[in-house]
Amino acid sequence: ELMRFGAADYLPKNRLSRNSLKRVISNVMAKHKLQEALEEHRQRLEEINHDLLRKNQEIRSFYHRLSSKLADPVTSVRGYLSMLLAGSAGPLTDTQRKYLKIAKEGCDQICLCINDLVEVTALFTGKLAIDPCPVSIDKLVHRVVASMSPAAQEKRIRLKYIIQPDLPEVGIDENRIAQVLSNMLSNALKFTPEGGEIIVRVGDNPISPEFVLVSVRDTGRGIEPDKLPYIFDRLYQVTSSDWMTHRGMGLGLYICRELIRLHGGDTSVQSAPGKGSTFSFTIPKHTPPEASDTAIERERALEKDSRS
Numbered sequence: 001e002l003m004r005f006g007a008a009d010y011l012p013k014n015r016l017s018r019n020s021l022k023r024v025i026s027n028v029m030a031k032h033k034l035q036e037a038l039e040e041h042r043q044r045l046e047e048i049n050h051d052l053l054r055k056n057q058e059i060r061s062f063y064h065r066l067s068s069k070l071a072d073p074v075t076s077v078r079g080y081l082s083m084l085l086a087g088s089a090g091p092l093t094d095t096q097r098k099y100l101k102i103a104k105e106g107c108d109q110i111c112l113c114i115n116d117l118v119e120v121t122a123l124f125t126g127k128l129a130i131d132p133c134p135v136s137i138d139k140l141v142h143r144v145v146a147s148m149s150p151a152a153q154e155k156r157i158r159l160k161y162i163i164q165p166d167l168p169e170v171g172i173d174e175n176r177i178a179q180v181l182s183n184m185l186s187n188a189l190k191f192t193p194e195g196g197e198i199i200v201r202v203g204d205n206p207i208s209p210e211f212v213l214v215s216v217r218d219t220g221r222g223i224e225p226d227k228l229p230y231i232f233d234r235l236y237q238v239t240s241s242d243w244m245t246h247r248g249m250g251l252g253l254y255i256c257r258e259l260i261r262l263h264g265g266d267t268s269v270q271s272a273p274g275k276g277s278t279f280s281f282t283i284p285k286h287t288p289p290e291a292s293d294t295a296i297e298r299e300r301a302l303e304k305d306s307r308s
Contacts, residue, residue, distance in 0.1 A: 059124075063117050063120055064121045066117055067117035067121060070110070070114050070117075071118075074107055074110050074111060074114065075111075078104065078108070078111065081103055081107060082104065084100050085097065085101065113251075116251040116252060119251075119255050120234070120255065123255070123258050128258075128262070129262075130173035130176055130259075130263060131173050132172050132263070133171065133174070134170070135169055135170055135177075137163075137167055137172075137212060137214075138163045138167060140174060140177060140178055140181075141161055141181065141200060141202055141214070142161070144178050144181045144185065145159060145160075145185070145200060148182070148189065151189050152189060155189065155192070155194050156194050157189065157194070157195070157197065157198060159185075159189075159197075159198045159200075160197075160198075160199055160200070161199070161200035161201070162199065162200070162201050163202045164204060167203070167204075167212065168285060170212055170284070171284075171285075171286060173263070176259050176263075177259075177263070177283065179256075179259065180259050180281060181200075181214065181216070183252050183253070184216040184279045184281075185198065185200070186252075187252070187253070188216050188277070188279070191220035191277075192218045192220040192276075196218065196219040197218070197219050198216065198217065198218045198219075199217045200214070200215070201213075201214070201215045201217070202214050202215075205282050210284060210285055210286070211265060211284055212282065212283050212285060213281075213282050214280065214283070215279065216278065216280070217276060217277070218276050219276045221276075222271045222272050222274055222276055223269070223271040223272075223273070224273055225272065228269055228271060231253060231269050232253045232254055232256070232257040232269070234251065234254040253267075253279075256281070260282070260283065263283050264283070265282040265283040266281065267279070267280065268280050268281075
């Protein structure tokens with residue numbers, strides 16, 4: 001009868017004794033303490049989760065404010081430096097031109113960082129959408145590699161690409177995939193020494209033929225194994241001396257990963273100290289979901305990540 005009213009256990013009268021009653025009371029008290037501890041732990045987890053969500057929102061707001069505050073003055077400075085270099089304020093000496101070029105290159109680097117902040121903010125809010133359309137991947141790779149060739153020649157680095165013939169057109173946002181490949185090539189150029197080699201390979205993914213695999217292999221210093229799992233994480237920066245020389249904001253590879261995920265693909269890296277690195281990404285041969293649906297899914301995924 002008592003079980004129907006919520007009793008969790010019972011003790012038959014014919015088995016009732018001082019010792020058994022003592023054990024039952026002890027068990028009930030222990031169970032009650034355990035339930036109290038679990039409830040306290042649950043409340044603590046809720047507080048931690050709420051705090052993490054609040055901090056995540058603060059980071060979003062900070063990125064947005066920082067990028068907005070920096071963009072206008074840096075653009076203005078860059079514009080005036082370009083005018084000076086063009087001779088708008090009169091002839092320049094070789095020394096003046098040299099210093100102005102250095103200043104403009106610094107502004108260009110700041111502009112890249114601001115663009116990263118803007119893109120991360122868009123990723124956070126789910127407002128970064130892609131516009132997929134049929135694209136010839138070999139033409140895209142040729143265009144990006146050609147744009148990087150002058151920098152490779154300046155460092156005397158051999159830059160080449162190998163593309164599997166007869167690849168079909170893929171449904172991608174051409175500008176976004178070009179951005180990903182450019183970022184990976186830029187990193188490879190930074191960390192490959194003079195006389196080194198960079199090879200871009202494009203072909204069917206041997207593990208999943210329904211995907212195209214694009215890889216960028218360099219002969220640089222390489223990355224320690226314990227750092228590889230975090231290389232695409234937001235704000236993560238490799239701390240070895242070679243990487244510290246070219247230290248950025250830790251957003252470039254994170255943005256690459258998120259852009260590829262928006263396309264339904266994934267990113268990966270293989271590396272070892274002294275043996276170079278291979279950064280890869282996959283893109284499906286079919287057209288990914290509609291941009292609006294993909295953006296919503298990414299926002300949900302970001303909220304899930306913030307809770308984990």
